[in-house]
Amino acid sequence: MPKSERELDRRPDPDSLLALAGQEVRGKLCLFLGAAPGVGKTYAMLAKARTLKAEGVECVIGLAETHGRQETEILAEGLEILPRRKIEYHGRTIEEFDLDAALLRRPKLIIVDELAHTNAPGSRHPKRWHDVEELLDAGINVWSALNIQHLESLADVVSRITGVTVRETVPDRVLRDATDVILVDITPDDLIQRLKEGKVYVPETAKRATQNFFTPRNLTALRELALRRTAERVDDQMVDFLRRGAIEGPWATAERLLVCVGRTTSSESVVRAAARMASGLNASWVALYIERSGQEEQSGEAKKRVDNALRLAERLGAKLERLTGDDLAGEVLRFAREENITQIVVGRSRSGLLARLLRRSLTDEIVRRSTDIAVHVVIPEQPRHERERRRLRLAPPPGLWTGIAGAAVLVALTIAAGQLLDQWLQLPNLAVLFLLPVVLCAAWFGLWPAIAAAALSFLACDFFFVEPRYQFTVTKPQEFLALAVSLAIAVITGMLASRMREHSKNMSSRAQTAQSLFEFSRKLSSAAGLDDILWVAAAHTQKSLGMKSVVMLLPEDDELRIRAAWPPIDQLEAGEAAAARWAFEKSEPAGWRTDTLPNLRLQFRPLTTAGSAVGVAGFEPANMSEPVAPQDERMLTSILEQTAIAIDRSLLAGESVKAAALEENERLRTTLLASLSHDLRTPLASITGAVTSLQQLGDKMPAPDRHDLLNSIEEEAGRLSRFVANLLDMSRIESGALAPRRELVDVAEAVRASIARCKKIFPDFRVSTSVAPELPPIRADANLLGQVLFNLLDNANKYGGPAGASVYARPEAGDIVITVTDQGPGIKPADLERVFEKFYRGGRPDGRKAGTGLGLSISRGLVEAMGGTIRAQSPAVRKRGTRIILRFKAEQRPALAGER
């Protein structure tokens, strides 16, 4: 090998480096591992913590069980101890580790003793090691203690050695993922000595059991387990180190294990065996359960066993797979090849003598057909009560008796038919006729009624149609043979037909699932908006899976809110809200039958897309005691996936609408700036130009030109001043600083004054007026009303064209209506309201017609401040023009002194 290639091969493995990087964010777990209680784990932990504390490391005791041992308690002195959380449970107060307080305190290092402890009901997590995981996720370093007997994969080994059943277990991965493992070890003799001296904490109730537990034999075995586990871990670390440093060495090739989970009670111990093997080989492993197609509806007992075994495998670090197929061994091997499995672990299946004679067991089949994959056959211990279970399994499936009754009826009918035929035609063998009820029973009722029908047929045939008739005796051997053959045919056809029947049932249930999912996606795609999508999803999940209730939550301002629920609810309980939050933040299921808040009635699942969780779906199952059935689980998963995608799509669409609105806003701003600068600059440009012209060229100009320039300067200055006044008005209206006077105003006078002002500025502008005589006054501010009328006339001049404008004022139903009408092109109906918006303007931003875009908006502000209304109407006259209508309440004309 050339040198450069060698160099290339020796580069650090990127995966190891990545894993290392991941570790830096997560807190570090240091496990103090012991062979048995009393070896001094807590003592060692606290002693080490004291040293660290002396070195200035922030170290807090989250929980340390000193069990009243003095030397240990002395060690804890001087270290910060978090108060425990008190939980009331069945009238007793239980003290538990306070996870939230620890997360809030956020120390550099926290000590949480007894990793295998089971939390009191109602805690966030069922087990303490879950709490520790959360601390580690939060980046807090944790020290904890564990006895080897609590390791999940060793539970059965330990109970075999010691005879004590271990209930509190910790998954092996916790030990595997720990950054450091410190073995606290003393010899069995020393430990027994300590026990005798009363230095080992033993609860009163367990005194006797403890006597049996602390024997030299047990302790030696446990110690060996602990030592071996630690050694294995050190070995793993070494390999890890070699990989990271790209140090050449003999690395084990990547092994992959597959364990087949069956329906037998022994599958849990097969799983444990596989777990031990996998951890010994440092291999990843998969637990596989294959259902024979058409047999999904098994007894609850078996289903539970499979479920338990799979959950155990998951806890032990396996990946789970469920498949369906007819050729079980074939499926296993196909899956194994696809997944590059190197070793298969199966339990030896124990079947009855008959079954063993009739066909090969699954195990034998796998061993026979596996060509390149090693197969380990584990011989599990057979628990004593297995036999009872077996009998239970043979209990009649529902509907059996109906089937058998049906079989009886069919056979009776066949007998009747046989009698009839026998009278008319002399058939040599009527036995053939009895195939009919057997096949029909098989097709309609299943295997057992078919066998019953076969038996009945056999008897009936013998009784009615075989000589000597009406006796259960068979004389001629060939007739016996015929009967036996017909019975065999009955069984075989019955089995085939029942297989067919189950197959078609299976198919139709699948078709139903597919149909239901198809319907769902159709409903989703026709859903109009986000809320519609969520309603459809909630209702469909509830209906198709028979859930008690379903709720959909989406994040909104940093909080999860219920957006849809079926049946409708509008609030979650505190615990449920916490579980929903957890599911959303960690993208993991929470609540019922999960590791987080399992006491809830609801389970929450994150709605995840490729990016992240977009929301949370919660559901309450109809049956709390059973896990979700596999086929329902598949359906639920696909419903939730589709919902998540639909939500994501809808959110994206919403964002693009928002972006478009922003863009529109931006465009408006640009337009506004352009026109504002144009409006300010044009008068400034004319003034500057005129002034400089007069300065530099004045003496060369004729007098009229000079005069005109001076006039233009005055006019432009006026224009600027009006513009600035408009801007000021606008800001006064907007800030609410406008305080109009409410005096009695004579409308006719106000109209006259504003027209006069208009004439001064636009001498060529024609305005006609018509004011009703004896018009009652209105309550307004004369100055502001004048300003409004002037703005309206200014607009009419700008947009109305040469035809001029007309101003009318008349009483109408207790109101005074003032209108200003022009004969310009008018306003599009869609813009009738928009013209009152600030900076909205007709025409181009730079165009000649453009004004400030403030006139109408100021007018509206002023009119409303005076208690009136203003609106636009277009077309006004003969399909042209715009009419602005002001409406004020008419007031009583005050009685003048001397009148009457």
Place this chain on the structure above:
Amino acid sequence: MSKGRVLVVDDEPQIQRFLRPALSACGFEVLAAGTGREALRLIASAAPDAVVLDLGLPDMDGKEVLREARSFSKVPVIVLSARDREAEKIAAFDSGADDYVEKPFGIGELMARLRTALRHAGQRGAGITHFRSGSLAVDFDRRLVTCHGEAIKLTPKEFELLAALARHAGRVLTHRQILAAIWGPAHENDTQYLRVFVGHLRAKIEDDPAAPKLIQTEPGIGYRLTASE
């Protein structure tokens, strides 16, 4: 006598109102147009000697007017524009404007630009071989550059840059125009490049390169070589 005919294109009557008497007082004959169409018609029919063009017109964009006018006329065009529209100015130059004046402007500035444009239009096509401005003299044929009478050594690119500026003396050349003319259209956006060369050139011909008098920067737009008055 008339110094020439100037077409003022602006839709604001008040701008027309002061430009007409001012330009007449300077001896120009003034034509006025309020729209782009009218402007194009007058450029074609009345053959003005110069055009003062506002970019904001009611019927069409000022740049559009320029482009159409350039298809049939070489009349010098001075663009009136606002300071906050740099991009529009550059686009106007690229569409064929000869110069620009920012609004609001003093009449003196406009007149000076107008004179430069008219003089340049007079020289166009006359095959000028020499250029002189202040202490700088350029002999295009002999590729000779002198400053205060002393010959200055320029690299070929520096000479081309100076020559391009000198041929359009008094007027703005945009970065894009200079880059395309000297380095080719592929380099139209390498303004950084240009800045370096202008720096070198200034070091050789300016009396005080830190306060250049000959090559003036038009920020964000381009450069202008000061023409001798």
